Amino acid sequence: MELPEVEDNAEFLERLMEVTSRSLPQLELQEQYTIIKELGSGTYGNVLLAEHRERGTALALKLMPKERTERRAFLREYCIALCLSAHAGFLRTLPIVFESPTHFAFAQELAPAGDLCAIGLPEAQVKRCAAQLAEALDFMHGKALVHRDIKLDNVLLFDCECRRVKLGDFGLTRLEGTPVCAMSGTLPYAPPELCLLEASETLELDASLDVWAFGVLLFCLGTGCFPWDVAVSPDPQFEAFGAWQNSTVPGEAPAPWRAFGPAAQEMFRRLLTLDPNRRSPAIEVHKYLPLVWLASSLRELDGVGEELQEGFGGWEPAELSGFSVSAQRRVRGAAIPASGYLPREEISESRGLCAPPGAKAEPDPLLKPD
Ligand SMILES: Nc1ncnc2c1ncn2[C@@H]1O[C@H](COP(=O)(O)OP(=O)(O)OP(=O)(O)O)[C@@H](O)[C@H]1O
Numbered sequence: 428m429e430l431p432e433v434e435d436n437a438e439f440l441e442r443l444m445e446v447t448s449r450s451l452p453q454l455e456l457q458e459q460y461t462i463i464k465e466l467g468s469g470t471y472g473n474v475l476l477a478e479h480r481e482r483g484t485a486l487a488l489k490l491m492p493k494e495r496t497e498r499r500a501f502l503r504e505y506c507i508a509l510c511l512s513a514h515a516g517f518l519r520t521l522p523i524v525f526e527s528p529t530h531f532a533f534a535q536e537l538a539p540a541g542d543l544c545a546i547g548l549p550e551a552q553v554k555r556c557a558a559q560l561a562e563a564l565d566f567m568h569g570k571a572l573v574h575r576d577i578k579l580d581n582v583l584l585f586d587c588e589c590r591r592v593k594l595g596d597f598g599l600t601r602l603e604g605t606p607v608c609a610m611s612g613t614l615p616y617a618p619p620e621l622c623l624l625e626a627s628e629t630l631e632l633d634a635s636l637d638v639w640a641f642g643v644l645l646f647c648l649g650t651g652c653f654p655w656d657v658a659v660s661p662d663p664q665f666e667a668f669g670a671w672q673n674s675t676v677p678g679e680a681p682a683p684w685r686a687f688g689p690a691a692q693e694m695f696r697r698l699l700t701l702d703p704n705r706r707s708p709a710i711e712v713h714k715y716l717p718l719v720w721l722a723s724s725l726r727e728l729d730g731v732g733e734e735l736q737e738g739f740g741g742w743e744p745a746e747l748s749g750f751s752v753s754a755q756r757r758v759r760g761a762a763i764p765a766s767g768y769l770p771r772e773e774i775s776e777s778r779g780l781c782a783p784p785g786a787k788a789e790p791d792p793l794l795k796p797d
Contacts, residue, residue, distance in 0.1 A: 436571055437602055443510070444502040452525045456532065460488065467542065469580070471496065471598050472530075476537065486521060486534045493529055500598070501531040507572065507597040508535070516563025518583055518595040538583030538593065547651025550724045552589040556582065557645055557712050563594045564641060564709035568603075568634040575599035575607070575632070577640035578616050579647060605632045615653040616640040620703050622659040635703035642698030645712075649721055650686045672701055688725050690718035 456462070460477040463485070467474045472491035478484065491501055508520040523534035543556065560582065567574060574581075576599045585591035601607070606629035609621060618639035624630055639658075646654045655664035667681035679685070680692050687695065694715040697707040719725050 443506045540584035543579045543582035553648045555589040561712040571603040635706040691720035
């Protein structure tokens with residue numbers, strides 16, 4: 428399944444879908460699996476916690492009703508999920524795929540702590556999510572794949588402290604350059620260039636679309652709310668953000684963005700650049716991990732004493748005016764220990780769809796325990 432050249436990805440996917448289709452077994456769900464409960468449901472189907480009757484293994488089964496699902500769409504989602512599985516930032520898809528008289532189905536590892544819908548997280552957890560998701564996005568963008576549905580519901584948790592989180596749901600994922608239409612769903616995550624599309628127009632798919640949604644998701648994690656309803660005028664929150672973005676000398680951030688300190692504000696201005704061609708790549712988030720993100724973290728720790736004012740390891744406290752040096756240092760220490768996050772893994776040398784042989788599979792949490 429190895430693909431050295433990105434140009435071959437479309438062809439490779441087609442071949443994999445064809446082979447999968449030809450060998451797709453027919454079976455009755457209940458014959459092989461005991462259904463324990465529903466884990467979630469969405470636009471395209473529902474996900475069940477199931478146990479293999481003979482082996483006793485628990486897994487998540489994604490079921491898509493045939494009456495609402497094109498065979499090709501199902502095969503595409505399964506094959507993309509399978510190809511991304513070798514990377515620790517994505518839900519592992521198992522080689523269990525079948526059709527019943529009424530459904531298409533495939534199996535994935537179980538995410539025991541559910542999805543990321545509980546929002547408004549403390550600094551350390553926001554950063555853990557950010558670091559791991561940036562890695563995952565960097566990997567898939569390196570394979571010329573655009574997720575197109577980055578949102579809280581599609582980030583699955585393996586523990587409540589967000590030490591291991593994974594991206595799932597590849598139902599909308601397509602190759603870069605694919606023409607896409609305006610979408611009706613997930614509006615708060617959609618970038619302005621997509622919101623502005625007329626019904627008859629299309630846009631060439633680009634990784635910058637995921638980067639925008641990633642920025643919105645990080646805002647949600649830090650604040651517990653969306654930055655706007657929709658990224659287009661006359662949405663007042665978006666207009667205030669747009670004016671801030673367009674000013675050559677950035678003045679005071681609009682109120683919702685003051686939940687973050689200056690370093691995170693700069694990060695957001697880069698992830699959420701209005702011009703998609705100038706938006707930073709997702710992985711740039713790693714550059715901001717050693718800095719304080721949440722203004723509340725800074726305030727809490729401000730005034731704890733100036734005993735740690737010496738030595739800032741290469742970044743300027745002046746960037747974070749208004750908060751004491753010791754507060755900065757304390758938060759940094761608490762959130763990101765010296766060995767607390769890994770630099771970018773060199774795993775996307777090849778832009779083929781399959782992970783290169785050196786890429787680590789499970790277990791591979793990006794963040795070491797605090
Ligand atoms: N492997 C898993 N382990 C635990 N829960 C899961 C797993 N996969 C999915 N879920 C739960 O099921 C929900 C729906 O899954 P998924 O996003 O794959 O379905 P969908 O129909 O494609 O949804 P959407 O409408 O977002 O496109 C998720 O938000 C999550 O809560």
